Amino acid sequence: MVYAKPPFDGAEHVLNYLARYTHRVAISNHRLVAFENDRVSFRWRDYARGDKKKVMTVSADEFLRRFLLHVLPKGLVRIRHFGLFANRRRRAALQRCRELLGTVASTEHTEATTLPRCPACSATMLVIERFTSAQLYFQPDLNLATSQRCSVDSS
Numbered sequence: 001m002v003y004a005k006p007p008f009d010g011a012e013h014v015l016n017y018l019a020r021y022t023h024r025v026a027i028s029n030h031r032l033v034a035f036e037n038d039r040v041s042f043r044w045r046d047y048a049r050g051d052k053k054k055v056m057t058v059s060a061d062e063f064l065r066r067f068l069l070h071v072l073p074k075g076l077v078r079i080r081h082f083g084l085f086a087n088r089r090r091r092a093a094l095q096r097c098r099e100l101l102g103t104v105a106s107t108e109h110t111e112a113t114t115l116p117r118c119p120a121c122s123a124t125m126l127v128i129e130r131f132t133s134a135q136l137y138f139q140p141d142l143n144l145a146t147s148q149r150c151s152v153d154s155s
Contacts, residue, residue, distance in 0.1 A: 016047075026070035035060070 033041040034062040046052045048114060051141055058066070086093075115124045 026067050 005077060031043045033043060035041075038060045039057050040060055041055055041057040042063075044054055044056055056073050094105075106145075115126065117123070118125050
């Protein structure tokens with residue numbers, strides 16, 4: 001006799017379940033809460049109970065066991081890009097989409113979109129001079145960007 005589990009709640013549920021495994025690492029650093037007395041605490045999301053965030057504490061051995069279940073065998077890689085945005089066919093796929101939509105590729109780039117934005121106020125920054133990493137390393141007084149704030153008027 002063969003036991004087969006009943007199917008999930010539908011295709012969308014299966015897709016959501018599999019997506020968590022194809023695009024993410026086993027656990028990212030921001031989810032780790034603590035490591036004390038050979039016990040690891042980490043945040044996790046309980047999808048079965050309304051997507052609630054919870055904290056779980058397990059032994060270090062159990063944490064490593066669970067983590068290593070997600071390590072891929074040698075020669076296998078995670079999916080990075082697939083479908084429409086797969087590197088190998090991206091240009092052809094986008095061209096086909098444009099044909100089907102009856103549009104053309106935009107070739108004009110406005111200056112405002114190519115200039116960098118200020119991280120403090122989001123205004124367009126004017127590049128006066130660029131420094132190489134060697135210049136910054138050997139002349140620490142050039143590191144003005146970290147010591148000055150945005151001087152754009154807030155009015």
